[in-house]
Amino acid sequence: MYFLLPFKFIDIDDKEILVNEVGDYLVVERGTAERIVNREIQNDGKLFYDLHANYFISQSRIPKLIDNLATRYRTKKSFLNDFTSLHIFVMTLRCNQNCEYCQASSVVCNESSYDISYEDLDHAINLMYQSPSPSLTMEFQGGEPTLVPEKLEYAIQKSEELNLLYNKRMTYVLCTNSIELNDKILSICKDYQVLISTSLDGPKEIHDVNRNKEGSYDRVVNGIQKAREALGFDRVSALMTTSFLSLDYSKEIVESYIRNGFTNIFIRALNPYGFARENDWDSYFERFIEFYKEVLDYIIEKNKQGVFFIEDFTALIIRKILTPFPIGFVDLQSPAGIINSVIVYNFDGYVYASDESRMLAENGDYTFRLGKISDSYEEIFYGNKAQNISLSWSTESLTGCADCAFQGYCGADPVRNYAIQNDMIGFRPTSHFCFKHKEIIKHIFSLLIHRKDEVLPIFKSWIA
Amino acid sequence: MFDFNLLSENKISFKVSNNLFSDRVITKVMYWLQSSYVIEWKKNEEFSEIKLVKKNGHFNDEERDSLYKRISQDLIDFKTRALIFEETKEIRNILLIKAFANNDDFEDYFLTKDSPT
Numbered sequence: 001m002y003f004l005l006p007f008k009f010i011d012i013d014d015k016e017i018l019v020n021e022v023g024d025y026l027v028v029e030r031g032t033a034e035r036i037v038n039r040e041i042q043n044d045g046k047l048f049y050d051l052h053a054n055y056f057i058s059q060s061r062i063p064k065l066i067d068n069l070a071t072r073y074r075t076k077k078s079f080l081n082d083f084t085s086l087h088i089f090v091m092t093l094r095c096n097q098n099c100e101y102c103q104a105s106s107v108v109c110n111e112s113s114y115d116i117s118y119e120d121l122d123h124a125i126n127l128m129y130q131s132p133s134p135s136l137t138m139e140f141q142g143g144e145p146t147l148v149p150e151k152l153e154y155a156i157q158k159s160e161e162l163n164l165l166y167n168k169r170m171t172y173v174l175c176t177n178s179i180e181l182n183d184k185i186l187s188i189c190k191d192y193q194v195l196i197s198t199s200l201d202g203p204k205e206i207h208d209v210n211r212n213k214e215g216s217y218d219r220v221v222n223g224i225q226k227a228r229e230a231l232g233f234d235r236v237s238a239l240m241t242t243s244f245l246s247l248d249y250s251k252e253i254v255e256s257y258i259r260n261g262f263t264n265i266f267i268r269a270l271n272p273y274g275f276a277r278e279n280d281w282d283s284y285f286e287r288f289i290e291f292y293k294e295v296l297d298y299i300i301e302k303n304k305q306g307v308f309f310i311e312d313f314t315a316l317i318i319r320k321i322l323t324p325f326p327i328g329f330v331d332l333q334s335p336a337g338i339i340n341s342v343i344v345y346n347f348d349g350y351v352y353a354s355d356e357s358r359m360l361a362e363n364g365d366y367t368f369r370l371g372k373i374s375d376s377y378e379e380i381f382y383g384n385k386a387q388n389i390s391l392s393w394s395t396e397s398l399t400g401c402a403d404c405a406f407q408g409y410c411g412a413d414p415v416r417n418y419a420i421q422n423d424m425i426g427f428r429p430t431s432h433f434c435f436k437h438k439e440i441i442k443h444i445f446s447l448l449i450h451r452k453d454e455v456l457p458i459f460k461s462w463i464a
Numbered sequence: 465m466f467d468f469n470l471l472s473e474n475k476i477s478f479k480v481s482n483n484l485f486s487d488r489v490i491t492k493v494m495y496w497l498q499s500s501y502v503i504e505w506k507k508n509e510e511f512s513e514i515k516l517v518k519k520n521g522h523f524n525d526e527e528r529d530s531l532y533k534r535i536s537q538d539l540i541d542f543k544t545r546a547l548i549f550e551e552t553k554e555i556r557n558i559l560l561i562k563a564f565a566n567n568d569d570f571e572d573y574f575l576t577k578d579s580p581t
């Protein structure tokens with residue numbers, strides 16, 4: 001006789017994956033969950049031992065080591081202790097590029113009305129320092145934030161002044177297209193150890209088409225080179241976005257990253273919000289999953305040949321599956337990353353729950369506008385808007401997610417649900433977010449089932 | 465599930481015994497089918513009669529067979545999930561309380577009647 005502990009399950013290929021409340025998994029024969037519930041597991045076999053040792057069943061109603069399990073649960077959710085740690089400052093909406101898939105709705109012009117004001121910067125920095133988190137990341141975004149170097153410098157100086165009082169561990173990140181990384185910008189970055197996060201979509205043929213500008217690739221690569229020389233090789237990272245065009249060039253994209261000295265790539269899908277609705281997004285996401293699998297296969301082969309190279313999203317999921325720790329990635333959090341981990345101070349003087357939230361606002365929808373930058377911390381972070389959003393930000397309580405075996409590895413995104421499906425709770429059967437995450441996590445498990453000896457050492461090296 | 469029949473080119477019907485599967489379980493199975501089918505659900509004392517109307521196109525043999533297998537399996541799986549949920553509700557609450565409460569407050573605090581005193 002045994003007692004059940006909370007767990008979930010899913011069929012993958014010809015196996016069943018059981019996942020317990022803290023994300024530990026077991027690969028078992030299909031139908032095992034039903035046998036467990038029907039008390040058909042003999043208490044002298046290996047399966048019984050595995051289920052017992054991994055907190056799927058217990059010999060007493062309350063397991064002796066429940067405190068241990070509770071501590072592990074608490075650790076998984078420990079990102080909540082610190083509350084908002086990533087503070088995004090949208091310095092300007094102006095940009096010097098005209099990217100095909102721009103999700104920031106940038107404007108190409110010189111009007112300073114699209115820049116954040118000094119007054120708002122002061123207020124926003126004050127709000128940021130009220131966060132209980134001992135570590136803060138101040139991330140500068142746009143448009144293109146290098147177009148307002150004097151405000152960038154002002155903001156960092158102001159933050160450093162305040163930090164004499166608060167003594168937080170600060171990280172500064174400049175998200176830039178690297179087109180105008182001039183000496184002034186690089187000297188600010190050097191003085192304050194600012195990390196550079198840039199965009200590189202792959203080889204020249206793809207990057208230039210995505211950016212709608214000939215010569216963009218060359219300028220970005222030059223910018224990366226310049227930044228590495230000025231700040232240090234590892235101070236520069238790059239993000240790629242998988243455009244429709246990218247989907248046919250998995251190997252070429254990985255090779256271009258390797259050629260440019262990177263040891264990792266983050267395979268990011270397009271966000272359908274803001275695009276013409278007539279695009280066939282179902283087919284895009286199906287193709288994206290195939291693309292992701294090709295990229296991952298290619299990267300695994302590279303690693304087997306001795307080239308250390310990481311696919312970042314896979315590494316995040318693997319860390320969730322194999323370690324007891326939270327990963328600090330806002331898309332894979334429950335409660336959701338918005339507000340709990342990230343907040344956006346926009347050039348327009350308002351605070352938003354996320355980047356997508358401010359894009360909604362640009363189209364006249366202020367659902368996720370939490371308040372004015374000049375409002376109090378309590379009004380913004382604990383106000384009615386935040387409370388309302390919180391009703392739909394946990395996978396544990398969302399329809400579909402509540403039963404899902406991947407609940408602990410996945411995340412909730414009420415803003416994405418609202419933007420795409422007009423409803424914060426969302427509808428999982430047609431959600432691309434759900435489809436993408438489910439297929440990727442399934443694929444990773446499938447690799448762990450069928451090619452464990454080959455992939456596990458590689459995956460472990462990625463999270464070491 | 466029984467009486468699984470193709471009623472017309474785009475409509476399938478089947479019955480589910482009330483004794484075997486709760487409304488909650490059926491609802492969860494139907495939830496994941498809603499993207500492709502319009503669902504009609506009638507219930508009497510013995511069974512639920514469910515009709516699935518395909519939103520686009522017609523059923524072919526392959527889809528009909530795979531739908532039959534899928535619904536049969538989903539009913540069993542969601543029933544298993546419901547049983548796990550019911551049986552572990554209490555221990556899950558204890559786990560969450562222990563995880564998030566100040567440990568000292570709950571050291572001797574047991575919520576089940578057969579816990580040691």
Ligand code: SF4
Nearest residue numbers: 401404407410434438
């Ligand atoms: S979004 Fe989909 S994959 Fe993620 S937890 Fe919810 S149901 Fe599972």
